Amino acid sequence: MKRKFVKVMFFGALALSTVTYVGCKDYDDDIDNLQTQIDANKASIVDLQKFVNEGKWVKSVEDVAGGFKITFDDGKFYSIINGTNGTNGTNGKDGKNGTVVTIGANNNWFFDGIDSGKSAVGLKGEDGKDGVNGKDGVNGKSPRISSTTGCWEVYNTETGKWDSTGIVANATIYITEVTGNPLIWKLYVRELKSDGTYAESSVTLPKAGSIVSMDAVSVDANAKLTLGSTITLYCGKNKY
Structure with a gap:
């Protein structure tokens, strides 16, 4: 079990060492240098694998300057040296600034401050033709008062x-308050005349709860009194 564990540890260390080289930058000189180191380590790894296949086991693994040393049970050892760091690459050239597009005071497109001569405002289109006039609608009919029902x-x-x-339109009655006099009501009565027009009369009533009904009368030019219909009043309502 100890030998197997040491083998696993050994090959894990080799894998970590190999990763170091894979991450190098793609420069010709650096690649050649790293390839030389990899080839050298590869030869050492092949020798190590040969000893493992012969049944020899790793006795110890210890750090050394720039890498680590592997010692086998027969006293032979091999050193695996880490690769050196590659040199920094040269900085790339600065790219050119992109084109700045603006609209000038003359409403033309400007590219990097240069007038392109092209207007950024579209041309006004021609006026469309007037549509066909619609047909006149039929005149509406005004409301009327029925000669049979009123x-x-x-x-x-x-x-x-x-x-x-x-x-009912021939006897419309409504009542209002009188501005400035909170003691009275004003009653309005609209009556239909024989010529089809209306005559509106008004009467002032006291705000007394004892008045519940009244008779309407008319007086003609000869001072003749004519008794009209009886009007019932409901206290507290604005319309009757």
């Missing part, structure tokens, strides 16, 4: 018919 109607372009909104 509700607002809107025209349905898909069916070609008037649709009722269900919103």
Whole structure:
């Protein structure tokens, strides 16, 4: 077991020594020098392998200047010397700077400060032709008030018919507060006249909870009173 261990250690040392030479730089003089050293070590390694094959075993491995010495059981020894360091290679020449491309004040391309005479701005294209005018659309129909229900109607372009909104238009009533007087309401009533137009009347009401309804009357030029419809008021709401 001791002999096998020493053999493994020996060949491992040889492998490490060989790696030293493989990493050398690719220069002719250095390569020739290293090749000479490798050939010398190779001859020594062959001799060592011969002794191993003859059953001789390594007695000791010791460091020496520039390498190590291997001694066999019969007293013979061989020295493996490390290769010398190669010389540094010469520095390569500096490469040329790349071309600097810029756009000048005249909007031309400049290469290393020299005007190329080529514009960096594309030419404006010609105006395209105007498109064909679309056909005039059909005039829309304004909302109207139904003569039978008194509700607002809107025209349905898909069916070609008037649709009722269900919103009564001939008696629209709304109430507002009076600016500067927090004690009263102002009630507005819009009534449909016979000519199809509307007349809007207003009345001021006190903010009293006791008023729940009122009757609307009209007075004509002959001072004749005409009783209108009864209006129910709901306290606390803005619209009725």
